[in-house]
Amino acid sequence: xxxxxxxxxxxxxxxxxxxxxxxxxxxxxxxxxxxxxxxxxxxxxxxxxxxxxxxxxxxxxxxxxxxxxxxxxxxxxxxxxxxxxxxxxxxxxxxxxxxxxxxxxxxxxxxx
Numbered sequence: 001x002x003x004x005x006x007x008x009x010x011x012x013x014x015x016x017x018x019x020x021x022x023x024x025x026x027x028x029x030x031x032x033x034x035x036x037x038x039x040x041x042x043x044x045x046x047x048x049x050x051x052x053x054x055x056x057x058x059x060x061x062x063x064x065x066x067x068x069x070x071x072x073x074x075x076x077x078x079x080x081x082x083x084x085x086x087x088x089x090x091x092x093x094x095x096x097x098x099x100x101x102x103x104x105x106x107x108x109x110x111x112x
Contacts, residue, residue, distance in 0.1 A: 025047075025048075026047065026048035026049055026051075026052035027048070027052040027055045027056055027059075027081065028081075028085065029044075029047050029048045029052070030048050030052045030053055030055070030056040031056050031059070031081055031082055031085050032085065034056060034060070035082065035085060035086070055081075056081070059080055059081045059082055060082060062077060062080060063076055063077060063080050063082055063083065064076065064077070
């Protein structure tokens with residue numbers, strides 16, 4: 001099997017600059033505001049910077065990892081910040097709404 005190092009290098013360069021790193025807190029706030037479709041009156045614009053907005057915009061452009069020409073297949077990039085936020089929210093929601101929660105009372109433990 002022949003390995004084309006030039007093609008490999010070009011693919012690495014294309015994927016390396018997809019999303020520009022920025023502060024986690026500010027970008028998470030922007031992603032949450034976008035995801036929750038907040039009204040502008042409910043947004044604290046001092047809680048994030050312009051680079052956080054640019055980061056969220058770039059992340060939104062790369063949610064899709066692969067698709068086909070007929071729009072029947074849509075696979076999301078699991079490392080995309082929007083998908084990570086959705087996953088964390090889904091996990092937290094399932095933990096909050098779990099009917100089989102058991103709480104252990106430490107006062108009931110009896111040691112002999």
